[in-house]
Amino acid sequence: MKRDYYEVLGVSKTAAIDEIKKAYRKLAMQYHPDQNPGDKAAEETFKEAAEAYSVLSDADKRRTYDQFGHAGLGGQGGGQGFQFDPGQFADFEDLLGGIFGSFFGGGGGGRRRNTWEERGSDLQYNLRLSFKDAVFGKEAFELTLPRLEGCEACQGSGCEKGHSPQTCPDCRGAGQAYMRQGPFQMAVPCPRCEGKGRIIPNPCKACRGEGRIERKAKVSFRIPAGVDRGVRVRLQGQGEAGRYGGRGGDLYIVFDVETDPLYERDGFDLHRRLDVAWPLLVLGGTLKLETLYGPDDVKLAPGTPADHVVKLVNAGVPRLQQGGRGDLYLHLRAEVPKKPSAEQRELIQRLLESMDGADTAATGPEEGFLSKVFGNGAKTGKKKRR
Ligand SMILES: [Zn+2]
Ligand SMILES: [Zn+2]
Known part of the structure; x- marks a missing residue:
């Protein structure tokens, strides 16, 4: 028997989104598997809260749930079809001190084709450090970069207020169209919904139905002491925002290091x-x-x-x-x-x-003389330094 989502989060049926977020955050902190290693009951509570949050934080899913309960959600984000979707929580990473990082680790390979949600793209940023910053690291390095972020006007849904995505009338949600070629019938992605099975009849004006908007984002992270040219750091969920509730991509910082006149x-x-x-x-x-x-x-x-x-x-x-x-x-x-x-x-x-006898050249045989003069391999002596 499934518990009521409002009951799970301990909020009223009329709770505002902020209240829902707050309640979820509190539960997530308390029952996160990293905080309770090996505690199965805590993990179940955590998952239950995450599921409740994934529905109640999404205006469309919440409306459906309010109207039809668990049954109404069928295969789309509730009920047995529930997908544990870390994209929902990406915006909490900072607040939670990155504790989601290890729990959601790996992954990335789970992108299904022809689903409504889309994972955000990974981004790469090449960061040139001074010699000393690379040696000593930095506790909080702040970076500003352009990035696709969730549209606030429509909360990432892509729909104008009061509207929701609808089942594509051409393919009736199947996402497939059929083409005849001689005796063969071929399935191709539905041209109207691009295989997604759903369309947005009233797109949000702010993002034109994209659900995302490019903004200058501030990203803060720790540079570990001792990084070198080519070292890469992955910031989970800090890439492009996912589409329509999809998981955020990752941001990769690739370091380059300036040369030093002394060292x-x-x-x-x-x-x-x-x-x-x-x-x-x-x-x-x-x-x-x-x-x-x-x-x-x-x-x-x-x-x-x-x-x-x-x-x-x-x-x-x-x-x-x-x-x-x-x-x-x-x-x-x-x-x-x-x-x-x-x-x-x-x-x-x-x-x-x-x-x-200081004015007489003292000569003596010395083996490997050249390599001693030029260090390891005489070639480095000829090569131009970068
Ligand atoms: Zn929008
Ligand atoms: Zn379609």
Whole structure:
């Protein structure tokens, strides 16, 4: 025995749409399967509320239900034909803190042909981030984009106030027309209703019966720390609105990241060139350095080679959704003074004289010499950097 939809939501028969929404939202929060894992009774209550809401929030379905009860809804959104349609709830995603996300996860493949409702299209937005925004992420990034949204004038029904869609008179709702071709009879989509079985005789003036209108939409979302070029985030239900009560499409954000003058990124590791005055390499000492995470000291041992690489563990990019960070590699380069002062000249001259045989080229065999000079594979040295 099916419970009365008004009773399910705990509202009166004359409740306004806002009241119905509020009542449903409250129940949805309380009985959502994510909040009550494994609780079958809660899930049933949740589904019952969702079904009641899907009917009472739709002016046409509500009218039919008021007149004929459960029986009146037959196969169209009530009774046994009830389809659990997340599109109805897309506008609550923000209010519910996205808890629907996991429950309705996946899906998308359930689009039936020739039905009245249409799922909204997915949208893709390419978002270019600064190097630092990509490294650190952003709690609430706001984006404005043009998007088809439900028409407010007709609440997405496409019908002028007081009217509703009607069964297509040409095909009597079957959505099919028949064509004779010689001995064969072929079924084709009904040209009048385009196979939908229903028509809108009095289309809404605001949306011309489309049920949707293009608007500039503000979308706010979190950019996780550590995203990189090509990483994609899916915002469920934030694409185009569905048609006539259909589910909203998804919005995909595809990231691009600006290059940085100081750092070069390799996955979650960072590489950076560091010029060091050569006497410091000879004598050793401490080098003060500003990293992405604040000041750090780099200790150089006496006799550090001029092309030494120092690795600062955990000073790289946060590992996206894995925890921890990559490392920072400092590629040292001996800084040779181009215009030494007279005093420096004299000191260096004395140093040179003290170094026996410094004016004779010391040659020795070294295996893999070229690849060492050009790094991993000499080809990267020739390629133009983007
Ligand atoms: Zn409209
Ligand atoms: Zn038709």
